[in-house]
Amino acid sequence: MFSTFRRYWEINKAIGAAEKMLQDFLASESILRTIPRSIYEDPYIWGYLSAVTMHWLDLVYAELVQTTFSVDEKARVARGAVVAIAGISMKRYFAIRHTLIGEETLQGMRQAQKMIAVMCGQLGAGDDPEVAGALRDALKLMPNESPAGVAAGMLKRLHLGKRIANILNKRDRVG
Numbered sequence: 001m002f003s004t005f006r007r008y009w010e011i012n013k014a015i016g017a018a019e020k021m022l023q024d025f026l027a028s029e030s031i032l033r034t035i036p037r038s039i040y041e042d043p044y045i046w047g048y049l050s051a052v053t054m055h056w057l058d059l060v061y062a063e064l065v066q067t068t069f070s071v072d073e074k075a076r077v078a079r080g081a082v083v084a085i086a087g088i089s090m091k092r093y094f095a096i097r098h099t100l101i102g103e104e105t106l107q108g109m110r111q112a113q114k115m116i117a118v119m120c121g122q123l124g125a126g127d128d129p130e131v132a133g134a135l136r137d138a139l140k141l142m143p144n145e146s147p148a149g150v151a152a153g154m155l156k157r158l159h160l161g162k163r164i165a166n167i168l169n170k171r172d173r174v175g
Contacts, residue, residue: 010067011077017061018053018081025052026085028157029164039167040086046100047108048160049085053078055116111159119152130155 029035039045054074062068069077083093117123118131125132131151138150 007073010065011069011073011080013065014057014061014069014077015080015084018056018077019084021056021060022049022053022081022085025049028153029161033168035164036168036171037087039164040082040088041096041099042163042167043100043102043104044108044111044163045160045167046082047105048112048163049082049108050075050078050105051109051112052116053081055113059120108163111155115152115155115159118148118155121148130158134158 026035040049054077057069057074057077079093083090088096114123114128114131118134123131125135134151134154135147137154138145138147142150
């Protein structure tokens, strides 16, 4: 019983840390615009942020606190962190969760994984034309910086930033 309580505490602690990480991760997207909480209900954005959170749990958090999580636990932490930054009640989450499963969610996850792979040096110019373009532009834009880090930021803006902008533009046209 003590180990169950300890695991519950570890997961909740990870959710809080992941929430802070996502706030920092999204800071560049909210500099020039206010991001409404409803944006987190978009399946693509949900998938993107979930993939970023699960990778962060493996790469950074596990080393910091010397603990690892199962796939189910990582998904629980990611869900908890996105729900927390969105300010979504659990009642609202249960009402929309069926919309967060599907091709758009998977596309968001794939794009996040591409950005992460570039950032970690696992995906290079010869692997993907979009990555090749981002690395080429990164070298031109910031020649004294790490091309992989700059290219990853460019891919983040290209995918996540563009999706956020499209959602906000649609909302502004309707509203």
